[in-house]
Amino acid sequence: QVQLQESGPGLVKTSETLSLTCSVSGGSVTSGDYYWSWIRRPPGKGLEWIGNIYYSGSTDYNPSLKSRVTISVDTSKNQFSLTLRSVTAADTAVYYCATDPTGVGIFFDFWGQGTLVTASS
Amino acid sequence: QSGLTQSPSTSGTPGQRVTISCSGSNSNIGSNPVNWYQQLPGTAPKLLIYSNNQRPSGVPDRFSGSKSGTSASLAISGLQSEDDGDYHCVAWDGSLNGPVFGGGTKLTVL
Numbered sequence: 001q002v003q004l005q006e007s008g009p010g011l012v013k014t015s016e017t018l019s020l021t022c023s024v025s026g027g028s029v030t031s032g033d034y035y036w037s038w039i040r041r042p043p044g045k046g047l048e049w050i051g052n053i054y055y056s057g058s059t060d061y062n063p064s065l066k067s068r069v070t071i072s073v074d075t076s077k078n079q080f081s082l083t084l085r086s087v088t089a090a091d092t093a094v095y096y097c098a099t100d101p102t103g104v105g106i107f108f109d110f111w112g113q114g115t116l117v118t119a120s121s
Numbered sequence: 122q123s124g125l126t127q128s129p130s131t132s133g134t135p136g137q138r139v140t141i142s143c144s145g146s147n148s149n150i151g152s153n154p155v156n157w158y159q160q161l162p163g164t165a166p167k168l169l170i171y172s173n174n175q176r177p178s179g180v181p182d183r184f185s186g187s188k189s190g191t192s193a194s195l196a197i198s199g200l201q202s203e204d205d206g207d208y209h210c211v212a213w214d215g216s217l218n219g220p221v222f223g224g225g226t227k228l229t230v231l
Contacts, residue, residue: 039166045224045225046124046127046209046222046223046224046225047158047166047209047211047222047225048222049211049219049220049222062219063217063218063219096165096166098165104213104220105213105219105220106154106156106211106212106213106220107156107168107171108158108166108168109168109177111165111166111167112165113164113165114165
């Protein structure tokens with residue numbers, strides 16, 4: 001059973017960069033079993049798929065966020081990370097990391113507990 | 122990015138049957154399968170229904186999904202207090218070239 005844990009600052013200044021890390025246990029980011037994914041939920045709104053990365057390093061991003069997002073993998077630490085540049089208040093959300101065995105972005109079987117990130121000046 | 126449409130809220134009493142709807146278009150629900158997630162207060166979402174009407178192992182058969190045309194529905198029968206939470210639908214959108222979620226429906230068990 002894969003376990004995921006998000007970590008990172010809970011407050012980011014607007015126009016700066018949001019960086020989060022997801023630590024993986026019970027599985028390996030090099031296994032190829034999953035697309036390692038990020039999803040977020042702004043307050044009072046629904047879920048939004050941010051993107052994913054495969055063990056090969058290939059990535060796929062939400063077109064609406066693509067210009068600001070980078071997802072990367074650190075195989076030595078068995079972690080994957082999210083970087084979101086030039087944040088605005090609209091990026092305030094609970095951020096989740098999750099596993100997706102399909103890569104399509106609609107089937108997530110394991111989730112982290114989520115971490116609230118507030119973007120404010 | 123346009124998403125799927127869900128009613129913001131619904132409610133029911135214990136034992137009752139409730140239905141949550143999710144409306145889309147030909148480019149998403151009309152041509153691709155729908156998944157549903159349950160998100161209980163303070164927790165991460167949990168996969169409830171996949172491929173329109175399939176339940177993952179461990180999900181009670183009180184939960185069922187269906188799809189017709191460009192709309193999908195989640196039905197919960199024998200409502201229980203622990204069903205209180207948010208329910209999200211999602212489907213791949215071929216026009217947007219990415220997955221789209223609904224805004225979520227908050228279910229209150231009275």
